[in-house]
Amino acid sequence: MNNRRYMLWGLSLALAGTVSCVDLDEQLVGSVTTKYYSTPAGLDAAVNGAYEQLQGVFGREQFMALSEMGTDLWTLGDQTSYRYMGTYDAGLNPSVGEVTFPWNGLYQGINTSNAIIDRAPAVA
Numbered sequence: 001m002n003n004r005r006y007m008l009w010g011l012s013l014a015l016a017g018t019v020s021c022v023d024l025d026e027q028l029v030g031s032v033t034t035k036y037y038s039t040p041a042g043l044d045a046a047v048n049g050a051y052e053q054l055q056g057v058f059g060r061e062q063f064m065a066l067s068e069m070g071t072d073l074w075t076l077g078d079q080t081s082y083r084y085m086g087t088y089d090a091g092l093n094p095s096v097g098e099v100t101f102p103w104n105g106l107y108q109g110i111n112t113s114n115a116i117i118d119r120a121p122a123v124a
Helices: 002-019 040-058 061-068 083-087 097-122
Strands: none
Touching: 040 097, 061 097
């Protein structure tokens, strides 16, 4: 039994020694820099990226609840889970997911758009 244990232990050390000799120096391929955004293709990709960020905002129910409920365009009906959005009661606060998700998504889009506007004059 001890011989088996020593053999397995020795085999483990031998395998660990061969695996540890792997070179982990990697070439980073997918980084996007400011220089890329100064090209026409990079600026086009940045604009497409800004529109893509809006997909999470306009394609979800939270933005509709945040923008429509509580106005004259919306009646409460059977929306019991969103009732606080239409009546402005204590449940409507900044920590609610229906408020934070669209808010954060919209401001990520604003941040990307500001970066595009900042870099657009450098594109020939």
